Amino acid sequence: QQQVRQSPQSLTVWEGETAILNCSYEDSTFNYFPWYQQFPGEGPALLISISSVSDKKEDGRFTIFFNKREKKLSLHITDSQPGDSATYFCAANSGGSNAKLTFGKGTKLSVKS
């Protein structure tokens, strides 16, 4: 039973394009959704996050769109750069005593120049 799902598994875009990474979840108690960026040989790095009270969060070229009713969110990376090539993980937790993160399987993004 996969609580957090990501699509696509892999994505290739050209430099300067917008990459769109999708995520959906099942547990309605989830209220916090971070996205992590991971390069080979490194640990996941917190990129941007959103709480369930918001429908959009922007940080530079990275934007999360959140639809609570449909239990879906997406990460948009505008003006994609070759340095953005990495695996991106969507995660979720319920906070409080249930602080553990539940992760999706990740989307591997390749940005071609």
Place this chain on the structure above:
Amino acid sequence: NAGVIQTPRHKVTGKGQEATLWCEPISGHSAVFWYRQTIVQGLEFLTYFRNQAPIDDSGMPKERFSAQMPNQSHSTLKIQSTQPQDSAVYLCASSFDWGGYEQYFGPGTRLTVL
């Protein structure tokens, strides 16, 4: 701020040997988490501590795996009688918030069991 520190970065053990992995959380962070990452299973939660007290170990295999946090500056994950299926990257994360928001990960320890 040095970030979360994990040692060793790589560990190779023979089947049946013991492995101890170390984690130093970010100073001032009150919650420490352990996760495991494999190609097949992805990122899986193992256990977490809040102010050094064990809170949730629902992801820990019940036999052979144990975790401790003897003081606020380090936590250990011990695997007894290691098996090839224990091969994975073990990741430690810490957060300032008790709710686990904004968890910051270390670089991980790659455990290989031969």
